[in-house]
Amino acid sequence: MNRNEITLQKMFSIIIEELRENSRWGTAHIYQATSNAFSAFVNNQPLPLRKLNSALLKRFENHLRQRNCSWNTVSTYIKAIRSTYNCAVDMKYARYVPRLFEHVYTGTRADRKKALETSDISYLVREAEIGIRETNYLSENQKTRIFFVLMFMLRGIPFVDLAYLHKRDLQGNVLSYRRRKTGRALTVMLTPEVMQLIRMVADRNQDSPYLFPILQSEEGSEAAYREYQSALRSFNRRLSALKQSIGMKSALSTYAARHTWATMAYYCEIHPGIISEAMGHSSIAVTETYLKPFSNKKIDEANRIVISFVKSGGYLV
Structure with a gap:
């Protein structure tokens, strides 16, 4: 050419x-x-x-x-x-031009706060706990709330990793999986509360390899990716409707679960390297770029339950 x-x-x-x-x-x-x-x-x-x-x-x-x-x-x-x-x-199709991209933006900024206020995540956690006792039937709102809280409790697991979790990834109270973005192997020890929430929304189809009823097609196929994209859009729409129904001021999205856990973990002085791995960032410096402007040093007694979830469990080496 x-x-x-x-x-x-x-x-x-x-x-x-x-x-x-x-x-x-x-x-x-x-x-x-x-x-x-x-x-x-x-x-x-x-x-x-x-x-x-x-x-x-x-x-x-x-x-x-x-x-x-x-x-x-x-x-x-x-x-x-x-x-x-x-x-x-x-490929020798173009001539190299030095500093061609020097004056355009290729960095990372924390444009706006994505983490929920501690009062908001505390409310969602409490509501999810109430849902544990209502095992006969779960409304769409309840399922949406539970999945969001699970993403938070599983150390800010991205929706894509949640969707692709396999039943074999959960052994007892230990969840092991690879981040799809980085390929990094992560292992999380689960609290009894998290195990209960997982059982409430787990895929009961024995023929499905997936832990949750989000995907149906074979992993790695274009069909599975399209199902994931559709599920992501649908989940964010349901989160938006949930926000409206409970009058929450914070933005509610799949990103909010991850950033809420990361921000609170940063407050709890969990090692930044652990947070960086969970977020899939290229370095601790990138993680701190996101979190430093929004770290909250004020926390009241009503939010202790959330802090306990942030501190419980951990990545195993």
């Missing part, structure tokens, strides 16, 4: 196809979203890689910000373009 003819969009297509062939559906989704956003920016006109320059990248950054994209979204898109450009350079 002539290096003067290769376009950024074509390189995206090459990489996305390779990612899909390797069943990396989530990463392929990010690259496709970046390609779509950039194509919209250039009015769907092909952009030869030789025309990619600092000024154009800066205009794309401004374009994203004008459309209310967060700085972290901007960073994700810019880094996807940088990775695609570097791949083209490695």
